[in-house]
Amino acid sequence: MPGGSSLSAESVRRIRLRRQQLRAPHAGGPADVVRNLLAVQSQEFAYARWTLAQRSSAGSPPVVTAADVEQAVADGTILRTHILRPTWHFVHRDDLGWLMGLSAERLHQGNKGMYRQTGIDEDAAAASGRILAAAVADGAxxxxxxxxxxxGQAGFPSKGLGFIYHLMHAEISRVLVSGSPVRSAGGALKQTYALLEERVPGFLTSPLAGEDREQALGQLALRYFSSRGPATVKDCAVWSGLTMKDVKRGIDVAEEISPGSxxxxxFDGxxxxxxxxxxxxxxxGHHSSAIQDGGLPRLDLIQCYDEYVMGYSQSRHFLGGTAPYFPEDxxxxxxxxxDxxxxxxxxxxxxxxxxxLDVRMNRPxxxxxxxALQAEADRYGRFLGMETKLV
Structure with missing residues (x-):
């Protein structure tokens, strides 16, 4: 494994921007973005669509739109579920099985306290899981x-934390996954749930063990550090929900899978x-020329849960501030x-x-x-397919 070089803070940011495809070369489309990043935090669905689009083939034409991302979710190429950490992520359907095999048991373990608080024991979870599966079967x-x-009709919680954790338990237990988004009568986009075995035929429901788990650890480490590096072992552990021991083992296996990758x-010790x-x-000594992407300054509007932010913990300080920000209004x-x-x-x-677009710069x-801000606002407008203005 090559090593021994040092980094500057500017180099860290530039490499991360390019590896995450916020700079050229961009991905061919939303599914390719998810394949590269492996999992993309997506609880803010409206903004998470933009996360995928802005990393796809840039320019006009072609323009990847909100509708393009919604279609990839609708047809099940991209799925949205609770995985890695107890929040929603976009994942490619080809990666869902082994990622869930790595993370499901740890997610259930982490939720144990809330399961007890909301009365979700093994029997209750199994019963609600059967009811939910029947409700969405046959593409419903x-x-x-x-x-x-x-x-609610079956006597289970229909609101509050009890309802939320019954749904989450069903997702983590490989019963439910995202379905095709629908629009309400007022035009609002709503997420749906589907039967996982229908969305991903042949999905394996058992946890990974032995050599299969070792290979999965290697794939995760290889794809995380290839798409988000420079990053530390702790960055990867927090992002993936795995232990640092597992991440270190994954790095060793990644070297076996793809030697020298x-x-x-x-830097900073x-x-x-x-x-x-x-x-x-x-x-x-060619790094700057290799990653330079057009003139300066370069301005990006990213969601606060973007992988450029959430992909790091120990080394998030390279961002230059704290995110997300919750103003009083x-x-x-x-x-x-x-930049x-x-x-x-x-x-x-x-x-x-x-x-x-309500934009508040931290200096004039x-x-x-x-x-650059106006150009980015125009790009966001093309993504949405509507007039977009700064206010």
Missing amino acids: HKTREELAAVL LGTVH LEFYLASEEVGALTN NGPMHVVLV GRLAGWWRHGFSGRACE ATAAEQD
């Missing part, structure tokens, strides 16, 4: 509200893992990046047929930054 995808009514660099070609670029607000550093906050709102924007 249902919204949360519809499933609440189903559980990962390398190491040192920490060891970082990353794609080995980035180490070579640093060592040869309701939140959260999302993240404005200038990879946190420079402000944003969120969208809708008035008539227009999208209004220069003329060049204001131009």
